[in-house]
Amino acid sequence: MSKDSEVLIRAEHVSKKFCRSLRRSLWYGVQDMATALNPWHQGPGRDGSTRELRNDEFWAVRDVSFEVKRGECLGLIGHNGAGKSTLLKMLNSLNRPDEGRITMRGRVGALIELGAGFKPILTGRENIYNQAALLGFSKRETDAKLDAIIDFSELEDFLDMPMQNYSSGMKVKLGFAVSSQMEPDVLLIDEVLAVGDLGFRFKCLNKIADLLNNCAVVFVSHSMPQVMRVATDIMVLEGGRIGYHGSDVSKGLHTYFNLFDEGGLKVTGSGEVTVTSVRAASGTESCYSTGAINAEHGCRLRFEIEMRAEPHIKDAVIQVLLWNHEMLPVLDIVDRGCHGFKFSPGDGRTEVAVEIDNLPLNAGRYQASIIVTHPGLERVYCQMDHAVSVTVSTGSPASGAGCVSLGHWRHVHSNLSLATRETLTRREADGQKISQDDLCIFDEICPGDVAIDCGANVGIVTELMAQRGAQVHSFEPDPAAFEVLRQKFAGCENVHLHNQAVSNRSGTMRLYYREEHAIDPVKFSVGSTLHSGKSDVNLATYADVEVVSLSDFLQQFDRIRILKLDIEGAECDVLDDLIEKGGFGKIDLTLVETHEEWIPETIPRLETIKRKLVNRDINNVYLNWI
Incomplete structure (x- = not known):
């Protein structure tokens, strides 16, 4: 089999436009249909579209080209409204592109919208046969796969219940079970795993890894750990256009995270302690509150924090917490005993400093929060979020882990052979x-x-x-x-x-x-x-x-x-x-x-x-x- 024949998905300069106004959209649709049916029309729009945007129209997807071969998984990411779902619907022939061409080879299984293709008045069992028929499988073939589908979906006790009574998570389980167990050549997944429980999500990700041996997958998700786990290539959509496309998944994630504004300084708490200044320093670089600093994995990182406290505050505890792009805490800088650093404000003004000799953070961008509490953690005096931004430029970005540690590795010999x-x-x-x-x-x-x-x-x-x-x-x-x-x-x-x-x-x-x-x-x-x-x-x-x-x-x-x-x-x-x-x-x-x-x-x-x-x-x- 030639290399070209292994390409199961090919998109060539694909574009799709929509109209913001419903009334104009209907009118434009009538015009495009008339143009398409006119046998004497030979100019642009012969296929029912026009190259120029009309009033209230916008490009949802613009000039997107890519290929996905058997054994590959394209991770498709971008902010809400970037064009991901629109592109998947065109791949699944639910929408037709206004420009460009899409070629799909083999059977296509799709989980694009929650409950799409299911009939709510039919039972789960009946919907299995219905979905399998849409994928091109006969009743005999579906009978042979039924036990595997039921086992994977974990819904054996609910198969004869109408699907209108299913929860959203149950619909996802049944939909993924049908699409994956029918072993399609192409599998399209659009964010539906976000509603499944944790155990089933792991089960689905493992199944996707198994399917990659004989399948091409396009995987859309806002969960970057999931994308990191299954994607062999990554595409970032920004305003309908390609912001990045390549096999360097970590670079794609970095491009994706740079699209977002993390927001400005946010201060909460009782106000009995006020953080007046924060300085971060690493090597020759330093920054103050709301600023940004570049650091390297394994470097020395120092925070200097100035505070003002009300007279009745005799003791307080402070710690620095670093968050990743998904607002998950990845590093808590504390004192001995894994507790915050205890200090006495004294005359009401004080300054504390903390230093990390070997920064364990992986490559990426992190936000620092300064948290000052009562020694017994009964009350938060001050929490300053987005105090400073720390960008780590080296590490092991391909792993997607928040922290990286150097381990002492050795090979354990079962049969040592050594000349004396x-x-x-x-x-x-x-x-x-x-x-x-x-x-x-x-x-x-x-x-x-x-x-x-x-x-x-x-x-x-x-x-x-x-x-x-x-x-x-x-x-x-x-x-x-x-x-x-x-x-x-x-x-x-x-x-x-x-x-x-x-x-x-x-x-x-x-x-x-x-x-x-x-x-x-x-x-x-x-x-x-x-x-x-x-x-x-x-x-x-x-x-x-x-x-x-x-x-x-x-x-x-x-x-x-x-x-x-x-x-x-x-x-x-x-x-x-x-x-x-x-x-x-x-x-x-x-x-x-x-x-x-x-x-x-x-x-x-x-x-x-x-x-x-x-x-x-x-x-x-x-x-x-x-």
């Missing part, structure tokens, strides 16, 4: 390429993340972390291996080397070297004191090294992306310490590496630690047995 330090060393020595599966864990690192490599050896894991832009802290107690690290990462500003061992407490520790350490310090790292019983450890060769408490070291960071920890026995105490002190709460992912052949004593300790992790629901620690 020794495996990587041998592969590099043999000239083998390290597979992406082996390095999958490091792909979660983003530039600026904190990553910690405990037991860095010659820095292979440190290098993988640093290549992804992390701020890496590498611990290696072995002087020879640390020298390799120092040379390898000389001049690398995002790698911080520590010639220390990590433990559950600070101090010093004696480390014994393996025999082969003196021959090839790059091949293996030092062993710990638990190696004293191993034949390949030279007890005459040792070093006293500084030990740092890992739990204490981690306190300086708000978040750690990855912690890699080599376990050779004594370091098991580090894991125990992190569990007991809640250290894993600020670490996104911890990788623990050990080797069964090196230190058999480690195995039972790690099994105990694994049980602790499970019992305390700590699921971001992975044990990698080498």
Whole structure:
């Protein structure tokens, strides 16, 4: 099927005009009909219309062109009287355009006016068959769909009641159930979901999302969250003309909101406290009462409020409330305990200030209200609405949410695959390429993340972390291996080397070297004191090294992306310490590496630690047995 054949709705330069005067409208209709029936008339108006506006006429829709393909939903928005319903009626052939052309392909289901097409004296069941027949379905086809329609409408107990006794919400339920369950090629919806209950509205929106696989939808609504949820494209009508048309839904909503005047300053309350001045500031910008300020998501925003109070007012509470375009409160700026800020007016005049360090508001325009109340909330002394306007220029506008927060995300591995330090060393020595599966864990690192490599050896894991832009802290107690690290990462500003061992407490520790350490310090790292019983450890060769408490070291960071920890026995105490002190709460992912052949004593300790992790629901620690 060609791309063009998937276009189910096409409007080409469509215009429609109306007359304000009923008497003139009837006369113009007679004139247009006579012109259309005149076989010798060849000029403008041959189709029964005239291009020029006559007395009392106006364009309800003017020069509108668009296409909607299968699988697309056009959100049609605009203020009352912008031409939305007129356009939908032309799409449904209820009105004919005065200019332009409309092409519709397939079966059309429409919910344009409440109760349209229903016969009030017929029952709900009879109206189902009547509506289905209008859509082109036979009685047999309707019988096959009847149970699904009844189930979706939630009106089984009322189907045999005359529709004149239905509430407006019940009519919407039945109308949408018929139109959607009959699986039309084109579905036209005009604001009818506004009268349905909340649960049914969600049900309808989910159904529209399902229909988009095989249907083209034109959705008219004044509920921007609904439009944001279902629309793939958006069109803003302003005075019958297109103000915006495109796939950037957030830009369309911004255009729509700019059409409205939010109104001027409004002050209510008992008047015992008067807000005399409001100043808002962000960065280098500032404004005073009724003014507007531009701010960025995550910036610092400050309000300075001057007030005058009557002498008997000893204490009061103040807060700042920010509203979105739909007059829904999205941010309440309060004090500790989620209550307003309590202050004493003193001599009757006072000034308070409040500052937000990290503005969570999403992109959009917001109005600030200053609310001053009695400490017990018994009385509102003053409420100043539209005190200032705040326009946030950055954020995540496509979500439609009022606030945006940066979360600490991580990928939870069900089957972790990671090449260990020794495996990587041998592969590099043999000239083998390290597979992406082996390095999958490091792909979660983003530039600026904190990553910690405990037991860095010659820095292979440190290098993988640093290549992804992390701020890496590498611990290696072995002087020879640390020298390799120092040379390898000389001049690398995002790698911080520590010639220390990590433990559950600070101090010093004696480390014994393996025999082969003196021959090839790059091949293996030092062993710990638990190696004293191993034949390949030279007890005459040792070093006293500084030990740092890992739990204490981690306190300086708000978040750690990855912690890699080599376990050779004594370091098991580090894991125990992190569990007991809640250290894993600020670490996104911890990788623990050990080797069964090196230190058999480690195995039972790690099994105990694994049980602790499970019992305390700590699921971001992975044990990698080498």
